[in-house]
Amino acid sequence: MRQVVLDTETTGLSWEKGNRVVEIGCIELLERRPTGKHFQRYLNPDREMEPGAQEVTGLTRDFLSDKPRFGQVVDEFLDFIRGAELIIHNANFDVGFLDYELSLAGAHFGRIRDHAAVLDTLALARERYPGQRNSLDALCKRLDVDNGHRKLHGALLDAELLAEVYLSMTAGQGDLGLSLAAGATPAQRVVTVEMVVGERRVLRASADEQAAHAARLSRIAKKAGGRALWPQADEPSAAT
Template sequence: MRQIILDTETTGLEWQKGNRVVEIGCVELLERRPTGRTFHRYLNPEREFEPGAQEVTGLTLEFLADKPRFAEVAKEFLEFVEGAELVIHNAAFDLGFLNAELSRLEGAGRIEDRCTVEDTLAMARKRYPGQRNSLDALCKRLDVDNSQRQLHGALLDAQILMDVYLALTSGQHEIGFGSVDATQASVVAAVMMEVGDAALRPRVRVEADEAEAHAARLAGLQKKAGRCLWLEQEAVA
């Protein structure tokens, strides 16, 4: 599976008011592993920043004056994300701006016509209801290093979001449940069928070093995902 972790920076909070994208940052994952490929562009927005927006990014119109317009990088950007699953924090915000930019180009369509989208904000709200789920809050909760994030930057935020996303989703994917097909599922179901007579249940003996490695693995999952069902079951038992 090919995924693109994506973030944008803009001149203001609402594309409906004519605000524009000033930076795009993307990081590519293949089978949940970074490939080293990125897409990063600063853009000339051809308009002023709204009050407060400039302070968030640290970008200035002087710095952006010689940067390309969105139309000049649109083809390269669309080729980079084509067919991938986009992973975005608060996806509605970034998609709104990117689709507004594409609407200015004849025949460009919408991002959703080319990609599927996973919103990490929606994921976090489902897992941590009633809690703060900003990128910084999730970094703290999931033990992701964001010490370099003094200002908002699209590529840096995409790299941080990659670590947050992998931590949010590490449980099932890391142990191989994320790609179980129908045949595998039937085998798993058969293995998991309850055996009423305790004497007939299989016994598995493990060496001390195997038990230690297993415990370390579970502790790692607990740290990354914030919850490990195996540890919870062991605690109940």
């Protein structure tokens, strides 16, 4: 199963007010393991960042002014997510913004759910931990995912953290070292071993093997004063 953990950063909280996506970050998982493939782009929103968004992301209009616009990367982005299950925290927010960007790029691009399925980890966390805080930071703390290096919000960094949170929340696998996926040592990688139990084979001793066994028990019995701990085949055991 192919999954893509996705996060976005935006100029503000509402696409209905004309806010735009300024960063997309994606991490690929295949059969619940990181492949090392990712998609990350900063985008020129052609508008100012709202003060709150600039504070949490550290992104400015000057920094973004020479970056590509969404319409210039849309084909590459859709190719990366196509056919996957998207893992998104508070999916309505990100999907709403991405659907808005797709609509601006051209009606023929459709909507995100035309290209990929969507799983919302916020809804999943609320089922697992009702009545508790379920922000990404709160889940990192609860599930022992190290987010000490997260000083500002960034789409790719948050996607890496969300991947570890999702896998830990759904399978108890814990820290997969996704931020080190490209250069992780074998000891840092998680390997899942599937044990398949087939039909049990029963091997029975041959007549020669049984005779050799009886002879050895006789020798042991002589050394033990006439009786071995294991009885001969024709001798009743202590358990009967």
